[in-house]
Amino acid sequence: MYHFLTTLDRRWIFLLMLLAVAIPILGQVQFPEKATGLAKSTFDAVEGVPDGGKVMLAFDFDPPSEGELGPMATSFVRHLCERWKEQKAQGRPTVKLYFLALWPVGPQMIDDTIEKVIKADYPEMVYGEDYVNLGFKPGYEGVIKVIVTDLRGLYTTDALGTNIDQIPMCRGVENVQSMDLVINVSAGYPGTKEWVQYAATPYPDKIKIVGGCTGVQAPILYPYIPKQLPGLLGAIKGAAEYEALVNEHYDTKKGRETPAKYLEGKRRMGPQLIAHVLMILLIVVGNIVYFIGRSREGRST
Amino acid sequence: MKRETLIWTILFIAGGLFLAVRAGTVGMGTEYVKPVDDVSVPANASDRISGVAEISWSRTIGIWTAAFFTLCIFSYLYKDNPFYKFAEAIVVGVSAAYAMVVAFWTTVIPNLLGKLFPAWIQAGAMPGLSPVRPDFWYMYLVPLVLGVMLLWRLSPVGNWIARWPLAFIIGTTAGIRLVGFIQADFLSQINSSIVPLIAMTDRGFDFWQSVRNTVGFLSVLVCLVYFFFSFEHTGFVGKVSRVGIWVLMITFGAAFGYTVMGRIALLAIRLEFLFDDWLWLIDPTGKRVGM
Numbered sequence: 001m002y003h004f005l006t007t008l009d010r011r012w013i014f015l016l017m018l019l020a021v022a023i024p025i026l027g028q029v030q031f032p033e034k035a036t037g038l039a040k041s042t043f044d045a046v047e048g049v050p051d052g053g054k055v056m057l058a059f060d061f062d063p064p065s066e067g068e069l070g071p072m073a074t075s076f077v078r079h080l081c082e083r084w085k086e087q088k089a090q091g092r093p094t095v096k097l098y099f100l101a102l103w104p105v106g107p108q109m110i111d112d113t114i115e116k117v118i119k120a121d122y123p124e125m126v127y128g129e130d131y132v133n134l135g136f137k138p139g140y141e142g143v144i145k146v147i148v149t150d151l152r153g154l155y156t157t158d159a160l161g162t163n164i165d166q167i168p169m170c171r172g173v174e175n176v177q178s179m180d181l182v183i184n185v186s187a188g189y190p191g192t193k194e195w196v197q198y199a200a201t202p203y204p205d206k207i208k209i210v211g212g213c214t215g216v217q218a219p220i221l222y223p224y225i226p227k228q229l230p231g232l233l234g235a236i237k238g239a240a241e242y243e244a245l246v247n248e249h250y251d252t253k254k255g256r257e258t259p260a261k262y263l264e265g266k267r268r269m270g271p272q273l274i275a276h277v278l279m280i281l282l283i284v285v286g287n288i289v290y291f292i293g294r295s296r297e298g299r300s301t
Numbered sequence: 302m303k304r305e306t307l308i309w310t311i312l313f314i315a316g317g318l319f320l321a322v323r324a325g326t327v328g329m330g331t332e333y334v335k336p337v338d339d340v341s342v343p344a345n346a347s348d349r350i351s352g353v354a355e356i357s358w359s360r361t362i363g364i365w366t367a368a369f370f371t372l373c374i375f376s377y378l379y380k381d382n383p384f385y386k387f388a389e390a391i392v393v394g395v396s397a398a399y400a401m402v403v404a405f406w407t408t409v410i411p412n413l414l415g416k417l418f419p420a421w422i423q424a425g426a427m428p429g430l431s432p433v434r435p436d437f438w439y440m441y442l443v444p445l446v447l448g449v450m451l452l453w454r455l456s457p458v459g460n461w462i463a464r465w466p467l468a469f470i471i472g473t474t475a476g477i478r479l480v481g482f483i484q485a486d487f488l489s490q491i492n493s494s495i496v497p498l499i500a501m502t503d504r505g506f507d508f509w510q511s512v513r514n515t516v517g518f519l520s521v522l523v524c525l526v527y528f529f530f531s532f533e534h535t536g537f538v539g540k541v542s543r544v545g546i547w548v549l550m551i552t553f554g555a556a557f558g559y560t561v562m563g564r565i566a567l568l569a570i571r572l573e574f575l576f577d578d579w580l581w582l583i584d585p586t587g588k589r590v591g592m
Contacts, residue, residue, distance in 0.1 A: 014378045021568050025576060026583060067570025068563055104400040115342075138404045145477055156411050161429040197481035201489055215563030219556040227493055228485065235559055236566040260586040267585055268569050275565045 005289045020278040021271040029270035039241035042231030045181060045210045046079050052093025053180035055080055061187035062105035065214050071239040071265035072212035073113050073185045075246050078262060081122045082250045096169045097131035102143055102190045107136050107159055128167045135159030141194040148176045148199050177206040184211040192221055196228050240265035329581040332360035345588050368579040371571050416441045494521050520548045
């Protein structure tokens with residue numbers, strides 16, 4: 001057995017991991033999600049946007065990280081749209097959504113989310129009055145550094161090429177400090193770290209940021225919590241927790257059934273559990289093999 | 302024929318037959334659209350049954366191409382092969398070209414040429430732009446000149462000229478980042494580390510917050526001791542720095558755990574795409590109910 005384990009081709013491990021992820025997907029395995037503190041504070045930050053408030057959504061990710069970040073982006077937009085719907089129904093000023101991206105493929109991610117959430121389920125929202133897509137600008141943190149004081153210096157048009165002065169909801173918006181909340185969905189550089197460094201930290205009383213990030217980034221961003229970053233969704237687990245909060249607040253409490261497309265995070269946590277169990281088993285087995293090998297070496301010398 | 306070649310041949314034939322049968326019987330990998338306001342949007346099963354939906358060949362080819370490239374990339378897990386190299390080269394090429402085109406149309410045209418020659422750009426490229434030159438428009442000649450100097454690198458003669466704009470980029474980036482790190486990571490982190498070890502709330506003593514603050518504060522101290530090389534790590538300092546190593550190891554373990562979670566999520570989405578959009582083995586969002 002020892003010889004078998006020490007000479008095992010690593011491709012068998014790959015196959016095991018493939019099965020550990022594939023089987024729960026095929027079996028549609030799902031587990032209940034319970035929100036933890038960070039997801040709750042992110043939810044509260046979005047709930048805290050005042051009537052008629054402005055929210056900037058910076059989608060700094062691309063298709064390779066869509067698996068982790070797509071569900072967060074969907075939930076953030078859905079949450080804001082639900083708030084818009086409530087405000088509209090009660091005749092209060094409605095929340096405004098400003099989308100932008102610092103990654104070249106970010107605009108496609110924005111378009112996908114707008115298509116999937118706003119156009120499909122909130123068709124009464126009007127482009128240019130309730131939401132706008134400002135598109136992508138290259139320049140990494142340089143873009144953030146400029147737009148925190150002068151948005152129009154860089155964003156002369158929206159993603160469709162319309163002059164920003166002709167877009168009703170952009171009138172009076174001079175910079176990021178005009179926003180009541182900045183939501184950043186981040187896959188790396190530039191992302192939440194840069195938004196914290198160049199927007200939230202220099203203007204702590206004027207710019208409030210919450211984020212959602214990939215698992216790789218989460219440990220780097222934790223030191224910013226809570227002063228510089230009041231809310232953070234780490235990886236698909238954070239997405240599933242936030243999604244559960246939004247669904248509970250806007251569906252379960254109102255006796256509605258949540259559409260399947262808003263359960264992506266929960267669905268993707270099923271394979272996570274099985275794959276993590278396999279990972280733990282592999283680590284335990286690997287350590288046992290290592291210690292057996294070391295004791296055998298000790299005996300032979 | 303080698304045993305490995307035989308196994309792979311059998312697998313390919315079986316896989317091909319499976320695809321052919323599923324494509325012929327259930328129509329897997331086909332995308333349907335319906336027209337809404339002169340725009341084609343994805344159609345669901347009821348649209349197809351009612352006859353308003355039609356096959357979108359461009360989207361269908363897209364699904365099959367995406368599935369092919371996903372499998373090409375996965376094939377690297379077995380061993381390096383021409384399919385993987387082909388997919389890798391396509392990703393690199395397409396990404397570079399895409400980034401270049403997007404940067405040209407989102408920055409060079411509206412933010413540079415649109416400022417220098419607004420009337421021309423408005424008439425010929427972006428009707429949404431203002432045709433009026435902004436105040437101090439001549440300032441935009443500086444980035445234009447620097448841009449041309451940077452492209453000079455491609456010239457066989459005088460390519461040293463590109464070093465000047467490069468120096469400008471490096472200098473400004475270093476300056477911007479230095480300030481950002483000092484403010485957000487150095488000073489703010491010191492500020493965040495100074496917390497009351499006995500946390501009090503309106504309701505009195507908060508035990509768990511106190512524990513959190515104390516553990517965080519002590520962890521910072523022991524890690525700093527580990528990176529303190531002015532004294533030899535023996536005796537008390539050695540023991541404290543050893544605790545620092547443990548704290549660092551726990552941090553690395555947490556980071557590794559998050560990385561594993563991220564990678565599994567990426568694998569899950571690719572498999573979900575293969576099983577749902579391509580093979581039609583699952584239907585988690587109910588888009589094919591009734592078909």
